Amino acid sequence: MSIHQKQYIQNLIETEEKLSLEDFFKNIHQKFYSDYDISFMEYFLELTTREGEFVVHHEKLIEYGVMTSKQSSDVRVKLNALELVENIDYSLLRDISEQWEGARGIKHTKVYKLTPEAFKNCLLRARKYPKQKIDPKVYSRYYLLLEKTYKLYTDYEKQLLSIQLEQKAHQLEQQSKPDSFDFLIKN
Numbered sequence: 537m538s539i540h541q542k543q544y545i546q547n548l549i550e551t552e553e554k555l556s557l558e559d560f561f562k563n564i565h566q567k568f569y570s571d572y573d574i575s576f577m578e579y580f581l582e583l584t585t586r587e588g589e590f591v592v593h594h595e596k597l598i599e600y601g602v603m604t605s606k607q608s609s610d611v612r613v614k615l616n617a618l619e620l621v622e623n624i625d626y627s628l629l630r631d632i633s634e635q636w637e638g639a640r641g642i643k644h645t646k647v648y649k650l651t652p653e654a655f656k657n658c659l660l661r662a663r664k665y666p667k668q669k670i671d672p673k674v675y676s677r678y679y680l681l682l683e684k685t686y687k688l689y690t691d692y693e694k695q696l697l698s699i700q701l702e703q704k705a706h707q708l709e710q711q712s713k714p715d716s717f718d719f720l721i722k723n
Contacts, residue, residue: 537688541568545692549699557689564685572681573674576600580678583652590627590649601670602662608646610663615648618661625654 537545544567548555555563558581565574583592594611597603603614620626629647650658661681662672 537692538568538574541688542566544568545688545695547677548692549695552696552699554690554696557686560689560692561682561685564688565681567663569681572677574678574681577678580656583655588651588653590651592652592655593651594626594648594650597652600659600662600675601668601672602658602665606664608648611648612646614658615650618649618658619656621700625657641678666688 541564544563565572594608595606597611597614598606603610605611615622615626622628627649629649656679657674659672659675662675664671664673
């Protein structure tokens, strides 16, 4: 933890400002890691509410730079290469009918849906290929930042809670002491 981060946290504690983890993360990002791209954070946070569900369309692997091919057979190869397991990490939806513009009829395609955890696993293990527009290391940097920030947040919360407990203990102590004036009147 840098000196500036310690000072920031100390200021929060002194002012007894209570922040949610999300607000704390945004503040830490803005103040200390603004060069990190976190434009995708909202989508990642949304995924945390869907753990264990097959909700991430395989096109997100292309959008986020895990792979460049749009062929479903290549998706299957990539999922196998990452040692993901069907019906645990991803599901295959067969015979999804989509009308392709200019096509004569209906083309059947395969769609893979990943769990949020499997998707994150893909992001963390991705590498940059020639002519690839997106460098997927931005996501590993994000997760490392998230880990650092979580540690800072737990430190901040522990210190804030400690101060609040001391204040409560002091209040209870003051309430339990007989008032010296009341003591003199009663005796």
